[in-house]
Amino acid sequence: MTEATAKQHSASSLTQAERKLAKAVERANQAFTEKNLRFTKLRQDVFEEIAATHASIGAYDILAKLAEKGTRLAPISVYRAIDALLEAGVIHRLESKNAFFACRRLDHRTGRRPIFLSCEKCNTVQEVDSEGIFDTIDRLSREASFQPRVKFVEVSGLCRSCQAKKD
Secondary structure (H helix, E strand, O other): OOHHHHHHHHHHOOOHHHHHHHHHHHHHHHHHHHOOOOOOHHHHHHHHHHHOOOEOEOHHHHHHHHHHOOOOOOHHHHHHHHHHHHHHOOEEEEOOOOEEEEOOOOOOOOOOOEEEEEEOOOOEEEEEEOOOHHHHHHHHHHHOOOOOOOOOEEEEEOOHHHHHHHO
16 A cells, blocks of 8 residues: 555544544644744644534633543643634634634634624534624724724524424
8 A cells, every 4th residue: 555545545534523623723733833823732732622622611621631631731731722722813712601612714814703602501602704793883882982892792592403402
């Protein structure tokens, strides 16, 4: 078997989740490179734990998952990695839960900010286009002589899957 065939076979044996995670890591690495930041092993490990789920996850949950895999760290190490991931724009923070989730939008260069839809039951998070909501916030703030520091809008509720389970 040639090396190319072996790589192709190896790639085809990955699950869909593993392929998605590998692609997310590749995009994160690219984002770090574009911002002249280092995507260290620890940052990658923390990112992988966050990106492996579609739910939001807290820093101590990340710490526990890494410990299960044999990597024991101080909480400050995880928080520093999270800070770097936030700076690179590859994860987002849900203020209401003090939890983090991987950015799933392929391109933030449009300048449009997303709205985060956070499920109260299963903790999944979706990013959707704001379609002018931030423009409305800016306009209303100007009219009220208010200077906003809004970074994002988070909407809590039930995702489609949890709604279906409820009925």
